Amino acid sequence: MNALIVVLFSAELSAQGLPDPTALAKAPTSSWPTYNGDYSGRRFSPLKQINTANVHQLSLAWIHRANTGGGGGGTRLSATPIQINGVLYFSAPDHVWAVDARTGREIWHYTWQSKGGLHIGNRGVAAYHNWLYFETPDCHLVALNMKDGKERWRRQICDLDKFYFATMSPLVIRNHIVTGVSGDDLDAPGYIEAHDPETGDLQWRTYTVPMKAGDPGIESWPSLEAAQHGGGMTWITPTYDPELNLIYFGTGNPQPVIASKGRKGDNLFTESILAVNPDNGKMAWYFQVSPHDTHDWDGVETPVLINGEINGQKRRLLAQASRNGFFFVLDRATGKNILTTEFVKTNWTSDVDKIGRPIPNPAKELQIDGALVTPNQGGGTNWYPPSFSPDTGLFYVNANRAFSVYYIFDPSDKPEGWGGNDRSVYGEAMLQAIDYKTGKIRWSRKWEGQGTRGGVLSTAGGLVFAGDTTGNFIALNAATGQPLWHAGLGGSVSNGPITYEMDGNQYVLVSSGDTLFSFVMNSPVK
Amino acid sequence: MRLLILLVTVFLVAFSQGRPQRAPGAGVGPDDKHIPDPTGAERGKKLYAAECINCHGTQARGTERGADLIRSTVVLKDRSGIQIGDFLNNNQHKLQVTPAGQLTREQHLDLAHFLHGLVLSTLRRTQDVLDVLTGEAKAGAAYFNSEGKCAGCHSGTGDLKGIGRRYEPVQLQQRFLFPRGSAFGRRFGGGPQGKPVxxxxxxxxxxxxxxxxxxxxxxxxxxxxxxxxxxxxxxxxxxxxxxxxPLQLHAEMLDKYTDKNIHDITAYLESFK
Known part of the structure; x- marks a missing residue:
């Protein structure tokens, strides 16, 4: 039986731990081998053992408290675990664990000796053959042996002295380990890279802002110096279309962040969705979701790939619920905009331009004495992953409608760094189910309280799994939003939930704070 | 020069009074980054004014004659003035007031304290609100008593008596927008949170x-x-x-205020001494 199970688990992987681009174009069942499960970013599982009729029987299988060596506590697991051959691999800043997916018992724990960097979160690990890859807050890409957590090599991927740090869960595409960088304390350029999985050597680097005279986008900056310090970090794992051979990722805020006098213009390619060839880093197209942003609304939220239908025509689409409160649907072959609509009510725009970009309202320009803006800096949503169900045609995202007063602190002609900031005053939180064809909210589940920070999972069992604001992990009817099951985790969901089938049972995993919870639909005892 | 003084003041205040709550640079950048000494930074400021300001500008953000030192790799990679000193001593810097090699090790260190202080003063949470008292109290009174719907529950001679004395203007502004607001609670140690639900x-x-x-x-x-x-x-x-x-109306009004309304009401509330 064990041999059979191993064979079944390996069916989605061409070799142990090596994601097969063809297989990863489809949603996994017996494993969860990448950050998003597959390459599409849909976080939709075809599993239906747990469904609307029986989800009320979902039971706790085990919990695992991530111990960082100080006795546990204090760690926030925002990583999406990957599960390969019955072992879960997940991370927190400076830490990686391997845990038995059947029991929740630790197999090994790797600790990185940090030299600094902001320890804001780590989104997870990537697998290739028998190796794991993760990024560290002090700017390294590290390769580990999957079987024992021993370090194979380390490569610096950013400059800690320039206040970069790293959080992204890398993405494996064939022989490329795609990595991103984080940080917006000082004014530095964003970029995305690919590394050789065997050696860690740099294969290519693509900047997200112009770095020399004549670079594309330079006309959207007042000077080359402004562009070279213009931000556009690459916080979140890309998605990938194997047929088009393009990766898709969003870019972060322009810098300086709030006070923008020194960077007049659209500030390309910050707060944009970029399509890039993973073999050479060349950009195929871009679409800017927030031209010249002044609110720290990183446009990095997962670009979800949808094979859908618009006006009766089959289309290869890309959808993003962006931090600025707008939902975008693009043609992912060309980047042409199909739909732009609010998924939470905003007050910062006057209109949408002819190419689908929201136009900032001049009356809501940031001021020394304060401008009341919604969304707040946290955004209509944030880094936490959404989900799309091809069964319902709905895009699910945990959303916030929050207000802040934004202030300019530095009114000089050349502000740098954080020459302004916001003060949050009020917020509401809800799970939104968005019809990708129209952008209309099909249903909305409002949570009590404010500040959701958890991801979403949808399944062929007709379910959506998400966290609310009061510490519940909830299964809802994907078509109606009706809650069908919940478990109090003692704290808010802190990552993106995953699901897989093992030993004939479907499991659902989620983390809250430093604890990973595994729920299972048990079979009758024989 | 006023902006230079402002930045240095922000930096010195952050060290001496514990405000803002997070020390400049805490948690970001390398663990071994240069942590400026305020006394040395004060000496460095004078040195900067004598040696550097003409080319690098009052805020060290560069001019047509000199580079932006806040974004300078030499400064960002400097520890204790060693890299800055090497740069100056090695004559890479053609337009020095004092010739290369003549500034002392101590002077390099003082310059480093000053420049690293400026770098840290650009980071998140190191600067604060300048002035929110720009509105017209009279217009604020009119709005308070009409479209603002404030007078239905509040008055300057009743529950709001003396509120302009008890709170800073920026606190007043955020508190009237939503008294149970998270920013108020976080930044000002809780305080009155408005009537409960x-x-x-x-x-x-x-x-x-x-x-x-x-x-x-x-x-x-x-x-x-x-x-x-x-x-x-x-x-x-x-x-x-x-x-x-009881604060539902506060939430509903957030969709109706203009920023002028907000500035005017803040000025009006501040007058309740």
Missing amino acids: TLEVTPAGGKTAKGTLVFLDDFNVALRDDQGEYQSWKRTPGLKVVKND
Whole structure:
């Protein structure tokens, strides 16, 4: 039986731990081998053992408290675990664990000796053959042996002295380990890279802002110096279309962040969705979701790939619920905009331009004495992953409608760094189910309280799994939003939930704070 | 020069008075980054004014004659003035007031304290609100008593008497927008949070319980009644829950204020001494 199970688990992987681009174009069942499960970013599982009729029987299988060596506590697991051959691999800043997916018992724990960097979160690990890859807050890409957590090599991927740090869960595409960088304390350029999985050597680097005279986008900056310090970090794992051979990722805020006098213009390619060839880093197209942003609304939220239908025509689409409160649907072959609509009510725009970009309202320009803006800096949503169900045609995202007063602190002609900031005053939180064809909210589940920070999972069992604001992990009817099951985790969901089938049972995993919870639909005892 | 003084003041205040809450640079950048000494930075400021300001500008952000030192790799990679000193001593810097090699090791260190202080003063949470008292109190009074709907619950001679004395203007601004706001609670150590939310809970065929909200979600509800007793219920189809938030109007008004309204009301509230 064990041999059979191993064979079944390996069916989605061409070799142990090596994601097969063809297989990863489809949603996994017996494993969860990448950050998003597959390459599409849909976080939709075809599993239906747990469904609307029986989800009320979902039971706790085990919990695992991530111990960082100080006795546990204090760690926030925002990583999406990957599960390969019955072992879960997940991370927190400076830490990686391997845990038995059947029991929740630790197999090994790797600790990185940090030299600094902001320890804001780590989104997870990537697998290739028998190796794991993760990024560290002090700017390294590290390769580990999957079987024992021993370090194979380390490569610096950013400059800690320039206040970069790293959080992204890398993405494996064939022989490329795609990595991103984080940080917006000082004014530095964003970029995305690919590394050789065997050696860690740099294969290519693509900047997200112009770095020399004549670079594309330079006309959207007042000077080359402004562009070279213009931000556009690459916080979140890309998605990938194997047929088009393009990766898709969003870019972060322009810098300086709030006070923008020194960077007049659209500030390309910050707060944009970029399509890039993973073999050479060349950009195929871009679409800017927030031209010249002044609110720290990183446009990095997962670009979800949808094979859908618009006006009766089959289309290869890309959808993003962006931090600025707008939902975008693009043609992912060309980047042409199909739909732009609010998924939470905003007050910062006057209109949408002819190419689908929201136009900032001049009356809501940031001021020394304060401008009341919604969304707040946290955004209509944030880094936490959404989900799309091809069964319902709905895009699910945990959303916030929050207000802040934004202030300019530095009114000089050349502000740098954080020459302004916001003060949050009020917020509401809800799970939104968005019809990708129209952008209309099909249903909305409002949570009590404010500040959701958890991801979403949808399944062929007709379910959506998400966290609310009061510490519940909830299964809802994907078509109606009706809650069908919940478990109090003692704290808010802190990552993106995953699901897989093992030993004939479907499991659902989620983390809250430093604890990973595994729920299972048990079979009758024989 | 006024902006230079402002930046240095922000930096020095951050060290001497514990404000803002997070020390400049805490948690970001390398663990071994240069932490400036305020006394050395003060000496470095004078040195900078004599040696550097003409080319690098009052804020060290560069001019047509000199580079931006806040974004300078030499400065960012410097520790204790060593890299800055090497750069100056190695004659890479053609337009020095004092010739290469003539500034002392101590002077390099003082310059480093000053420049690293400027770098840290650009980081998140190191600067603060400048001035929110730009509105017209008279216009604020008119709005307070009409479209703002404030006068329905509040008055300057009643519950708001003396509020302009008790709170800083920026606190007043955020507090009137939503008194239970998270920013107010975080930044100012809690303080009065406005009137609490109350609940009325009626079980099927049972007696209504009233009290202050303790917990409410889609599945459970809890309150504390007038006698201080804690009561909780599972939310079932037969359980009626009525939530009364006395601040609901504050939330609804957020969609209606213009920024001018906000500045005017702040000025009006500040006049309640």
